[in-house]
Amino acid sequence: MATNFSLWAKTGNISLPGTGPVPFWGFAGSAAGPAQLPGPHMEVPQNDNVQVILTNDLGFPVSVMFPGQEFTPQPARDSGGLFVSYNSETAPGGAFSYNLTPGRPGIFLYESGTSPEKQVQMGLYGVMVVRPAGFDPGNPATWTAYGPGTGTEYDVEKILVTGEIDTNLHQELAAGSPAAEFNPGHFIINGRSYPDTTDPDSGGGQPYGSRVSVTSGQRVLLRIINAGFINHNIRFLGITPRVMAGDSWPLLSAGLDKSYEKNTITIGSGQSYDLLFTAPAAGQYMLYDRNLNCSVNDNTFPGGMMTVIEVV
Amino acid sequence: MIRNINLWVTDGYISIPDGNSIYIWGYTDAAGKRAQVPGPRIVVNQGDVVNISITNTLPEATSVVFPGQSGVTADTGSGPQPAGPKYDGGGNLVSLTDFADYPGNPGGNPPTITYTFTAHRPGTFIYESGTNPHKQVQMGLYGAIIVRPSDYDPAVPAKKTAYGENTHTEFDREYLVVVSEIDPVLHQAVEQGKDYKIRDFLPRYWTMNGRSAPDTMNSDNAGYMPNQPYGAMIMAEPDEKVLIRYAGGGIENHPLHPHGNHTRIVALDGSLLKNGTEDLSYKKFTVLVGAGQTYDQVFTWSGLGYNPSNPIPTVMPNLRNLGVGDAGWTMWSGSPYLGEKGDVPVGVTSFNQVGEYHFMVHSHEEMQITNWGEFPGGMMTMIAIFPTGTLGDAGTIEGLG
Amino acid sequence: MATINKRFGATDGYIRVPGGSEIYIFGWVDLTGIPENEIFSYRGKAQLLGPLLEAKVGDEVYLTLTNLGMPVRPDLDDSHTIHWHGFPNQIPVWDGVPEASISVLVGRDFVYYYKPLAPGTYIYHCHFEPVEHIQMGMVGPLLVRPADYDPGNPAYKTAYGHGTGTEFDREYFIFLTELDTRAHQQIEAVQEYDWTDYKPDYWLNNGRSYPDTVEPSGALPYQPYSSLIRANSGDKVLLRFVNLGYQQHSIEILGVPLHVIGQDAQRPLGLNGENLSYRKNALYFAAGQTMDAIFTAPSAGTYPLFNRDYHKNVNAGTAPGGMVSEIQILAGSLPPQPGPGQ
Structure with a gap:
């Protein structure tokens, strides 16, 4: 193929x-x-x-x-x-x-x-x-992240790509100037900062929304991958997911189940985690960077690396 | 059981060993008291229904989130509702969860709120603001919140555990260390009503249980730190199982390194590292305590068997050929042996009591063991190993609840 | 079981960063076997990293620290210590924490004694005013072999012992630190430095920044360790990662995922012996941590190693630089490795 x-x-x-x-x-x-x-x-x-x-x-x-x-x-x-x-x-x-x-x-x-x-x-x-x-x-x-026996069957899959943006650096590099020191003030999931993260998928240059819309009882696979240069601490409120894979190496195999529950997941640059949870009762559940200086737009809260898991 | 816990949200000052006094916001357990850092410890049992009421006296709304708990409800006077994000009339998020308004806000919410959850799982958890949390x-x-397992019984060794009988989390003594950072310029901006610029965040102080070293090593409720009631000194006897609960209260990750031995990590964020009979705990000599996360671990120091009748295989030089107490003080006994005391140089204060051993626990991002650049300070304390039989009965952590 | 006698001097000196600048450091120098009347000539010759300290489980190590003083800063009469970072069940006199035992004055000797109990990758460093002395360069690699280690027998050439699945053909240190040159310049100029302003401008792999990282071991007089990793296709390569900077780093080898078989000088083992070793694409780890990872050398080629915190792969703001190095995989022409990193 x-x-x-x-x-x-x-x-x-x-x-x-x-x-x-x-x-x-x-x-x-x-x-x-x-x-x-x-x-x-x-x-x-x-x-x-x-x-x-x-x-x-x-x-x-x-x-x-x-x-x-x-x-x-x-x-x-x-x-x-x-x-x-x-x-x-x-x-x-x-x-x-x-x-x-x-x-x-x-x-x-x-x-x-x-x-x-x-x-x-x-x-x-x-x-x-x-x-x-x-x-x-x-x-x-047939929907699994890693195939049979890895415990990664799911109903809804969502990819969340994290990163940072230093707008000054962007302006300077776009103008052909030497790169300034990296000092990001904007923090993104799928190319958008909150509240834009919660908008639906669209055309244009920032096509991927980050709102996770699911039905109570569905098995939700969140795939978080850090394209940024710094670590982030992805925090869930009201939900504690199970970590099923790190860097796309599944943690459950025939010999041993190394999967574990964790409420806040530290993700280094270049790393990924596959998280699985069963959607709880209807409601809105926040997901945000517990590095609280990254849950802002510049100096303003709320913003940055934040989105909503919406259960109906 | 039903646990009713009342907290007030207010302001106060904390003391730094370099003489600085830092304006803080914090929780306290009685009306009219100054705020403390960290907030009062909450200790409940698995299965308890926990009602936490807060009364806000700050000039802005505040709230509490309970990461790791599920089914949290909030009641501002019209009955409990599932807690969740709150938006203004324009659809803008104003709080990660239901909030207590500031007193006297025209047309606003009441300045009090009650959160309720059932403590389903044992473990170490965090509670913290969900409104302008930056x-x-x-x-x-x-x-921090400690949830005892449902079968917890401190009088029965097999049931004096962090996660329940047969979870291999038995302990003889337990300690809770909540770490954070302080940017004094941001605190001053809040005190003076100036713009709060989180992008300029540049911490100068680092804390364990709200204190910077050497205050970390002082006892609980030390009189000169009324708003920092919790010491961070860890004390144990040889071979004891010491449960150390770390919680990341700040917004940075901190690598905490204990001298003396590895720790075995048994739980993360209040989730036991076990799947059925499979044990997923592991040993580390430096634990990266992530912001907003908790780490339960067991430390044991057994030593190498040296004593005056099994002497160390090296010769201790004369005191005048050694550096002792460069900071003006030492925790050393003057002897290489546990339980023995020797001489220390004149002019050096020894805080050693009965020949106990001291092992440093500190952030290995070494600027964090200074107070605004002055070593020793910051995110540092000691594990003191006392001679067998000298430390007395093991207390356990107590708190509201 | 052997008795190992070593003598390390503590002194100052200079290293080179790419671009030619000389940077003032504190550091270690190996005095083992040097006649007493020649020791003084080693003042000012500190190296970064310090000499490799290597022992087997059960060996007895007598390590003498001699404080040679700082010829560039004769006013600075700092003591020094050696802290064996991660040594289990240590007692304070050999733990190197001045606040909890003793330090070694200028002109004095002190003998530290260690009988290693567990194999793995450790670190030694000075613990006197550690924010200054570690950043200034008083750090070194320390490895403990399992008791049954036998480099002549592939089944016993292991990181953690026969039967632990940690066999290797070649091994390399990847020892990460950072350099805040403002701090080094201030200290050289007898000025105070506010360590809470710490902001590195160079990121080092085995004491060097790219492209010095890939120069051979002898190329820089006071930075003895190359970071170039070479192996034959099919070799099992053991990487001993150390972070002794003050930042967290995320290290990645392009095209080569890693099998983490040790962390902080312990195999990751559950209480019932569960093998919790795991695989990673990017190793994210913090100051004061070590990790042991093995990969099987893929087909011949060059596989770049870099910090996935890409903004750190610079020298004073200019790329490429920093912790970048190369994994060179050959078809089979490399002779056996004589020792770690060689």
């Missing part, structure tokens, strides 16, 4: 509560489509041959890499032998094909490996979901 |  994806690296603008347009660099899913934050979700079957064709509409080299997955990177170096990119570059105006065979199911970042301290902060990241063998999107009976 | 939690509106 083979699955092809095409990405275009482009400039764009996002909107955050209380700011004007914030320039960013992101991946678009079509030649005419807008750059988006995060990039388009890629969904692929385990062991598929995946080809990602990147077209670079930016004025400098970019790349795509697949951290957490097993593959052989092709770093690019300068004349002095220093890394300039952790994976093959795509030249400005050019296109390059990246190949990967995801060997295990889970949720992974794809992101630029070229000056990632700038390009990932600017938005060149997205999520690849690798489905286990036997997964059929049309048949809910 | 400010109110930093100002001191946080505390």
